[in-house]
Amino acid sequence: MVYQEGIFVPLAWNDLRGLSVGVLGVGAEGLETAYRLNKLGIPFQSFTTDSQENLAELLKCQVVITSPGIPKNSAVIRNLVKNNTRVVTGLDLWLHSRDSLENVVLVSGTKGKSTTSALLCELLRAAGKTAFLCGNVGTPPWGREADSLAQEPDFWVVETSSYQAANLTTAAPLVIITSLSADHLTWHGSLQNYYEDKLSICTKYTPCTVIANGDSQELKKYQHLMGSDVRWVSLNDKLASELRPHLNIFGEHNVRNALLAVAALSQLGVKLERQKLYSVLQNFKSLRHRLEVVGSVGAVVFVDDTLSTNCLSTIEGIHAIKGPLALLLGGADRGIDYDSLAKEICDRLEATIVVTMPENGARIAKAITDRLDSANCHIVALFQAVSLSAAVAVSFQYLSGSGGTVLLSPAAPSFGSFRNYKEKSDCFRSCVEELNTANLRV
CATH class of the missing domain: 3.90.190.20 (Mur ligase, C-terminal domain)
Structure with a gap:
């Protein structure tokens, strides 16, 4: 479709200087985007919704930074693209603004991404590294909380929703995919679109290693969308039997989430003593609203x-x-x-x-x-x-x-x-x- 071609033009935050900028969506992420623009001294206009009433003013913008909740195939977005307005997202701007993406991990999947992201951060910290959990968990990496850090963390662990994944023009060298099943069909338009959007982060950075749930038949079926370097973990792995007795949260799916986090730790080249690993698993609590x-x-x-x-x-x-x-x-x-x-x-x-x-x-x-x-x-x-x-x-x-x-x-x-x-x-x-x-x- 025409509006999908070139909809997200690679830009960094500093590239917005001198351009007329609109911020579409003023939820939690939109407010952090406004904070970033204010800090950079870049004027902008805020728009609450993607309603047709806002279209005339939006069309005056050269760049529109959209929030994840705004569907990429909405009528307003289609009109902006036809008008050659550059439509971008805060996460894409942040990724393109970084000197290096080697310490960035993107974690996605229909379910399990929050727990896997949080667990990976705890494992990194147990290994003596600093890690910042951000993204879809509610803390944008370009926002105030990230700015309050005393120094750049050793690793950024970015939980990435299908909405965010769909709108990226780049990704990271390491991606974790926890699961795949039907969800958010209204936003994406169809099951096929949802799967393609969700898995698109696997092929937007080269080279990219993908660590994925090997027990998912859907992921195996759509492996062709996941790039050439996919490393599977499974509950049949010997490590699952080793970790299971130490995990203090419900469910076999959480054993798999632990396997994904441990595999990512290894891929990042971070070593962790077994007793420290067991201690993290024993002390890790269920996230709120998740079992x-x-x-x-x-x-x-x-x-x-x-x-x-x-x-x-x-x-x-x-x-x-x-x-x-x-x-x-x-x-x-x-x-x-x-x-x-x-x-x-x-x-x-x-x-x-x-x-x-x-x-x-x-x-x-x-x-x-x-x-x-x-x-x-x-x-x-x-x-x-x-x-x-x-x-x-x-x-x-x-x-x-x-x-x-x-x-x-x-x-x-x-x-x-x-x-x-x-x-x-x-x-x-x-x-x-x-x-x-x-x-x-x-």
């Missing part, structure tokens, strides 16, 4: 996995929980097929209660219902709740006698019923606190 235990009421444990917004991540969460399970599903509907999730739920060999919530709860429930006649299905109840609080209440009611785990792992984004995943998580935690208070009165 995070938020409380218990009697024998019922409540786990917040709100950031599981697609089938793959929720499936990993299901695999991580042992014993009776109440699974809370549902959120904004992005048109994703839930058959793979339904199959995993129905194939689970322990007692499972499923509670779906708006807005896509009915679609998820139907996908599960279509498989309920499976001979090995252990689903003991399937409910469609009107709200998260109702879902928590019915889950607790079912598990309070026998005990078990209530897992909030929506397989969908939070917006719609909630402003964002944090608000959804806060609601979940409040429900747990209320149950605890009520339980104390009994």
